[in-house]
Amino acid sequence: MSEFRIDKITNREGTSGPQICGVSTFSGTSGMAMPGGPTAYRGGRGRGIFAGGYNSSPGTVNTMNYIEIATTGNAVDFGDLARAGSTGSSSSATRGVFNYGNVPSSIVEMDYTTISSSGGVADFGDLSYVTRDGPFGGGDNTRGVLGGSAGGPSNMGGSPGKGVNHIDFITFATTGNSTEFGTLTVARRGVSACSSPTRTVWGGGYIKPQNHTIVIDVVTTQTKGDATHFGELTVSRGHMGAVSSTTRGIWYGGSIYGPDAPAYTFYNTIDYITIASNGNATDFGDTVTSGGMHFTTGTASNKTRGVIGGGSTPAIQDQMDYVTIASTGNGTDFGNLTASEYQKAGASDNHGGIS
Secondary structure, three states: OOOOOOOOOOOOOOOOOOOOOOOOOOOOOOOOOOOOOOHHHOOOOOEEEEEOOEOOOOOEOOEEEEEEOOOOOOOEEEEEOOOOOEEEEEEOOOEEEEEEEOOOOOEEEEEEEEOOOOOOOEEEEEEEEEEOOOOEEEEOOOEEEEEOOEEOOOEOOEOOOOEEEEEEEEEOOOOOOOEEEEEEEEEEEOOEEEEOOOEEEEEOOEEOOOEEOOEEEEEEOOOOOOOEEEEEOOOOOEOOEEEEOOOEEEEEOOEEEOOOOOOEEEOOEEEEEEOOOOOOOEEEEEOOOOOOOEOOOOEEEOOOEEEEEEEEOOOEEEEEEEEEOOOOOOOEEEEEOOOOOEOOEEEEOOOOOOO
């Protein structure tokens, strides 16, 4: 039998492929499986979403932008969150889940979006505790793990704005309320998380009234329990952007607020760790903005590249920066958000926690 290979078949105009009618058969030494199910739920497309946060007026925003992480260029409008304000987030290969904070009343709501869709959100469930800053999370493809944040009014005995040590988890494929996972080693707000397929790590953060922490904590994503001490950042600070590959975690920018400074002090520091091995962070390079940048919490990654969207210098920025995770070096310009905003939340469908 002769071997017959076809690289490409098109119609006469060259604008489309063939249409196959009737019964088709396949024979050969290997099998062929066609993808099934809705394309929205196949995942792994390398899309990043930036949601919520603040601008100069009216203050809180509910805007959502998206990018294709493998390219560079400006973000595109994705739709709107159900509420305006600061948000925390976690994501799987199909869903991004956002939780709300710093709004006029006590909010425990979580919403989700299908990352490959054209936008918008639907109700997911409620957090198990009241928060004024949405807790930032990591996780793997089945479980999101959310830690830290600022306590809401009369939150489990804590005062408004004081950091909390709660860790909750959600199951992405279902909808429902979050469940207690354990506690961080240090109660804090403005703490940023990233993940490998087995571990979730949190770095830095603020401890009210005017302190900050250098601590990195770690949990095993699929095993409930309290966090343990992983190591320390190169500089104590909070409100950083965090991205990861399956092996390496990175924290981008950040700031401190007193007591050793009258206002925010910004850092141009980028740190990295090897997630599988406990230890202190190592210098990676510098942020694009030489004077430093804070509230860079909106991030997305595709295992190769991490993108940071928005921030403050203290002027509010629309810039997006990126780093190549496996290398070391300074940040590089990616493009711009649709508006100047900061303290956004990020989600992506192929980050380091998704094997």
